[in-house]
Amino acid sequence: MKKRLLILGLALAVMGTVSADVDNKISTALEKKLATLIPGQTPSSIKTSAIDGLYEIAYGAQIFYISEDGKYLLQGDMIDLESRKSLTQEAAKSGRSEIMKSVKDSDTIVYSPKGKTKHTITVFTDIDCPYCRKMHEEMKGYNDAGIAVRYMLYPRAGLNSPAYKKIVSVWCAKDPAAAMDDAKLKGKIDSKTCENPVQRHMEIGEEIGVTGTPAIVLEDGSLIPGYRPAKDMARMLNNKVKVSSK
Template sequence: MLKHKIFQKLTSLLTFGALVLSASALAQTAIDVKSKSFTDSLGQKLQLRIDAVADSPVPGLVQLYTDRGLFYASDDGKHFLQARVYNVENSIVDVTENALKDMRVSGMEKFADSAIVFKAKNEKHVINVFTDATCGYCRKLHNEMDQLNDLGITVRYLAFPRAGVGSSVYKDAVSIWCAKDPQDAITRAKAGETVASAHCENQVAEQYNFGKQIGVNGTPNIVFPDGSVIPGYQPAKMLADALAQAAG
């Protein structure tokens, strides 16, 4: 009888631990950590769309994955924080940045088929770059595409029209992504040429909105395979060195 009770207790603890790890690590959109009424009420008050909730490493706080980034709230919903959380127990670890890295990596997978890809022949690394064809430093980076590819770096472009959805820059981005040859279209656009108007089903708005979710506020914004970010232009050789260092 005693063994049976101990077994039941261990089973309950293991089950609970698995649920917590699953919610925290995956931030599942089912929103099981808190009731839907909690997220609906908080989202309405803050004018945010809360996509997922997960346990925070700080007792009493939960992580909110929203359409405008990663935030925190007290578990009673009375307090809201825009903050960075650091674990200083053994060394200084940016917990918020690690959560954002996971968010970036998992989110990029949604756009695997809608990115404009310049693939390296002997691929060593893949970077995702939020870009705007009118951005001067985006053009500078694009001018080094042959160097990047020769260094084994595949570039996957995601649209980030800085003026927002519905702007002329956004419409140009749609035309680029809907062109018969998007690679040629984006190359011409970044050379200052006019791209012929085109329409199709596209994910330009979704890519832009995802960029805002993960903290993109300028271009180029370069996302490494581990989810870390370089917010601006870097020469091809420096990028290659940084990627090799990040890969260990």
């Protein structure tokens, strides 16, 4: 658990601890207890949970529960049996959204619509992933539907692998978006090196639950694994807007 939390340093640096609806004395005591368990990391939020005496602790998209006396720490899904929804996953979604907001467009490769942007999705992608290539072939369809696509770089084979070197070469090109087109659609890659955000992208992906590519993160923090056709994605996003506006 400590190893996974340590990679969050940069993302959590932009977040202070939010102690919503929690008595200040309890919040302070729990923070001190957590500091002994996870040195060097501050929770992004401490909130009351649906169960009396149990508090929800968020480290970005990682959710835990701790007893008021600080003796018991729990990890797992809390399910509301009436709504059949996971309260834990809803909290994780919120944390995931905050982490994504901390990633600047300038640290991603962005494909924007020519007209108005209706939605923005962030996609963890790999050069060698067949379904990443299939998704990239539909980029015009995404953009025509008003969907901006932000690519974060996630070579599944790991750091210093051939896939890593390919994706670094794309990032270091004079025009990364054009280089990504060439790499995914033509298999053409000019080898280059430079300072790059690939390792940080991989760390963020691990933290928010990415286990493969492509992995799509919506603006509300929802994580959608795998490829989605442009028409299906547009329909899903438009339906989400309709539901949230009711």
